[in-house]
Amino acid sequence: MPDDGLASRSARARGTGPYEATLPAPLAGAEPYSPSLPGDLAADVADAEKALTTFDAHAIARLGADNPALGPMSAILLRTESASSSQIEDLTVGARQLALAEIDESRSGNAATVIANVRTMEAALRLADSLDLETVLALHAELLTGARDAGRLRDQLVWVGRSGLSPLGAVHIAPEAEDVPAAMADLVSFLDREDLPVLLHAAIAHAQFETIHPFTDGNGRTGRALVHAMLRGKGLLTTTAPVSAGLLAQLSAYTEALSAYRAGDARPIVEQFARAARYAAATGTRLVDALSAQLEEDRGRLTGVRPHALAWKVLPLLIGQPILSAAHLRSTLDVPAMSAQRALAQLTELGVLQEATGRSRNRVWQHPGILALLDDYAAEVRRAG
Incomplete structure (x- = not known):
């Protein structure tokens, strides 16, 4: 253990000694299962993939492919997934602080960090057709914008454990820094394969990524963003299913499965991703339905409002951004300030929005129903865990 001048002599002594860093087995040309995928696990993966595609189709059909709320719905699903990850x-972070952070109105450090994860997820979906090292580095750079090591493979040893001083006793000691480039090159080659079920492929790739731990920070969130890049890039999903919520619902089983993978057993992590996918599909469907029902209820409140009123354009945006400021609305819809203020006043008068600050300037308006639905979903995930 190096002497950085901060640790006591006894702490340095306790942290000094031999350790074994992991060197993951190559994947690019290997078969994750030998000689073949067990039948019961193959069926489990197939069922989970079917659940995801059914959810995907339902989310689109529930609103209609041309519905202006479909984009905001996709945005809120992605934000929900980012928050769970x-x-x-x-x-x-609660739904309100997260929505405030999206319009630069939150002082929560955690909210800003989660918004960075939202941007990472967005980049993952945007870059899903090009799953190479540059994409992985870009995801990490998006997550840790401004950090010294953002978008760079690590040049030091990292480990998972309670001690920040020494790897001794750590749950996982990642490969030595000099082994990381070759391990990542192998992983990228593995990402190119087209002969594996998509969900199994994503589960194995994620576990390998977390084993390599290629960055000094942000490995977990980057690795889960990579999963969504694969689910989109390999054609399984067009929307975002809250898979991380499924992992969060049984967090200890997820972390234990990663440990099992590092010990040579891939089955548990595949099982956890199959379970998480089914959870995401079931609970995601209920969330989509609840948000859609809220939108229909709000449309009812606008009965009698002239068809070309700006309030109608604002309404679907609230699904994806349930807290608004006049400046945000003006920028998003490219409308004059007076028009934005008039629409917000009209939606408030009709009971869709509530003014949340009580101030005369720099006000924000919120949709309490949508915020409550999102917080209820997060609470359901926590209860499941």
Whole structure:
């Protein structure tokens, strides 16, 4: 253990000694299962993939492919997934703070961190057709914008454990830094394969990524964003299913499965991803239905409002952004300030929005029903865990 001047002599002594860093087995040309995928696990993966595609079709059909709420619905699903992925790293943020952070109105450090994860997820979906090292580095750079090591493979040893001083006793000691480039090159080659079920492929790739731990920070969130890049790029999903919520719902089983993978047993991580996919499909469907029902209820409140009123254009946006400011609305819809204020006033008068600050300037308006639905979903995930 190096002497950085901060640790006591006894702490340095306790942290000094031999350790064994992991060197993951190559995947590019290997068969994750030999000689073949067990029948029961193959069926489990197939069922989970069917659940995801059914959810995907339902989310689109529930609104209609040309519905202006479909984009906002996709955005809120992605934000929900990002929040769950961040919560796995003990970064918990409520729906209100997250929505405030999207319009630069939150002072919560956690909310800003989760919004960075949202941007990472967005980049994952945008870059899904090009799953190479540059894409992985771009995801990490998006997550840790401004950090010294953002978008760079690590040049030091990292480990997973309680001690930040020494790897001794760590749950997982990642490969030595000099082994990371070759391990990542192998992983990228594995990503190119087209002969594996997509969900199994994503589960194995994720576990390998977390074993390599290629960055000094942000490995978990980047690795889960990579999963969504694969689900989109390999054609399984067009929307975002809250798979991380499924992992969060049984967090200890997920972390134990990663440990089992590092010990040479891939089955548990595949099982956990299959379970998480089914959870995502079932609970995601209920969330989509609840948000859609809320939108229909709000449309009823606008009965009698002239068809070309700006309020109708604002309504679907609330699904994806349930807190608005006049400046945000003006920018998003490219409308004059007076028009934005008039639409917000009209939606408030009709009971769709509530003014949330009580101030005369720099006000924000919120949709309490949508925020409650999102918080209820997060609470359901926590209860499941």
